[in-house]
Amino acid sequence: MDHQPLVYKRVLLKISGEGFCHEGGFGIEADYLETIARECVEVAKMGIELAVVVGGGNFIRGKTFAEDGHIPRATADYMGMLATVLNALALQEMMETFGVQVRVLSAISVHSVCEPFIRRKAINHLEHGRIVILAAGTGNPFFTTDTCAALRASEIKADVLLKATKVDGIYDSDPKKNPNAKLFNTISFEQVIRDDLKVMDQAAFVLCKEREIPLVVFNVKTPGNIARVLRGENVGTKINP
Numbered sequence: 001m002d003h004q005p006l007v008y009k010r011v012l013l014k015i016s017g018e019g020f021c022h023e024g025g026f027g028i029e030a031d032y033l034e035t036i037a038r039e040c041v042e043v044a045k046m047g048i049e050l051a052v053v054v055g056g057g058n059f060i061r062g063k064t065f066a067e068d069g070h071i072p073r074a075t076a077d078y079m080g081m082l083a084t085v086l087n088a089l090a091l092q093e094m095m096e097t098f099g100v101q102v103r104v105l106s107a108i109s110v111h112s113v114c115e116p117f118i119r120r121k122a123i124n125h126l127e128h129g130r131i132v133i134l135a136a137g138t139g140n141p142f143f144t145t146d147t148c149a150a151l152r153a154s155e156i157k158a159d160v161l162l163k164a165t166k167v168d169g170i171y172d173s174d175p176k177k178n179p180n181a182k183l184f185n186t187i188s189f190e191q192v193i194r195d196d197l198k199v200m201d202q203a204a205f206v207l208c209k210e211r212e213i214p215l216v217v218f219n220v221k222t223p224g225n226i227a228r229v230l231r232g233e234n235v236g237t238k239i240n241p
Contacts, residue, residue: 007232010049010126012158013040014149017057019164019220020087027058028090037094039226040131044100048230049126051156053134053149054091056083062141077141078108084145085110088135101130107139107148119155126156146204154211161213162229163200164220169237170197184237192239199239212241 019036021029044050062077069076085106092102103125104114115121117134125132137148146163153161171181172195189209192199199205199217208215216229218236228235 005232006046006048006230008048008159008230010051010156010158011043011160011162011230012051012053012149012153012156013162013164013226014053014146015055015164015220016145017055017059017083017087018166019055020058020090023166025058028087033090033094035223036220037091037098039220039223040091041095041098041100042224043227043230044129044131046227046230049129051122051126051132051134051152051158052091053145053152054084054087055145056080056087059083059086074141077137077143081108081136081139082110084137085114085135088133089113092133095131101128102133103130104133104135107134107136110136122152123156144201144204146200147207150200150204150207150211150213153213154207158213161208161215162226163215163217164226165217166219166221168219168222169217170199170239172197185234186238186240188240208239209241214241215239 015036020032021027040050040052060080060083062073062080066073066076088104092104095102105117105122106114107117109116114135122132134152137143137145138151149161168183170184170187173181175181216236216238218225218229225235
């Protein structure tokens with residue numbers, strides 16, 4: 001085990017639904033699920049207090065489904081919340097095969113399979129060394145899981161919010177369209193706003209800024225990146241308060 005000092009103690013990790021399958025895929029793919037679980041367990045065993053917010057876009061995206069399916073946006077968003085519960089339960093079971101204790105806390109009532117989200121309970125689980133998976137977003141329609149991540153990071157007093165993505169960090173332009181796009185190692189909240197760089201939805205980003213929560217955007221598809229970020233290595237892009 002690498003005993004390099006850790007930069008953070010309590011961490012909120014946001015994993016999108018896309019992390020559970022290949023790009024453009026649907027549902028949960030076993031190898032992707034196992035990779036995410038191993039990465040999370042690795043950092044938990046380093047002594048990190050880890051909370052994870054999961055998205056549900058590998059099953060359904062509320063806004064898109066509402067537009068395409070011609071159903072009320074609120075209903076579509078609740079369907080998306082249920083999708084995050086599927087991901088959370090799968091992640092919990094896979095993590096526990098690696099010898100850690102995990103609790104799923106949901107913002108909507110699914111009492112047969114997970115606990116309700118209660119802030120003090122979440123913090124208690126973290127203090128006792130359990131990984132906490134936070135499902136069902138904020139429990140309200142019209143809010144993204146990015147906003148949930150920022151909100152929960154504030155509530156549990158996380159030292160940092162890690163946004164796991166499929167790109168290496170924040171660029172000054174779209175790297176898929178511009179091969180000369182510049183990757184930022186560090187950047188300020190003010191510059192992100194000024195340059196209109198797409199990092200998170202506006203509500204989530206403003207909450208992080210107001211609560212002075214550092215944000216790191218990095219590529220979760222690269223093995224070991226979560227641990228590298230927490231050791232302070234030069235991975236992804238850090239947004240400083």
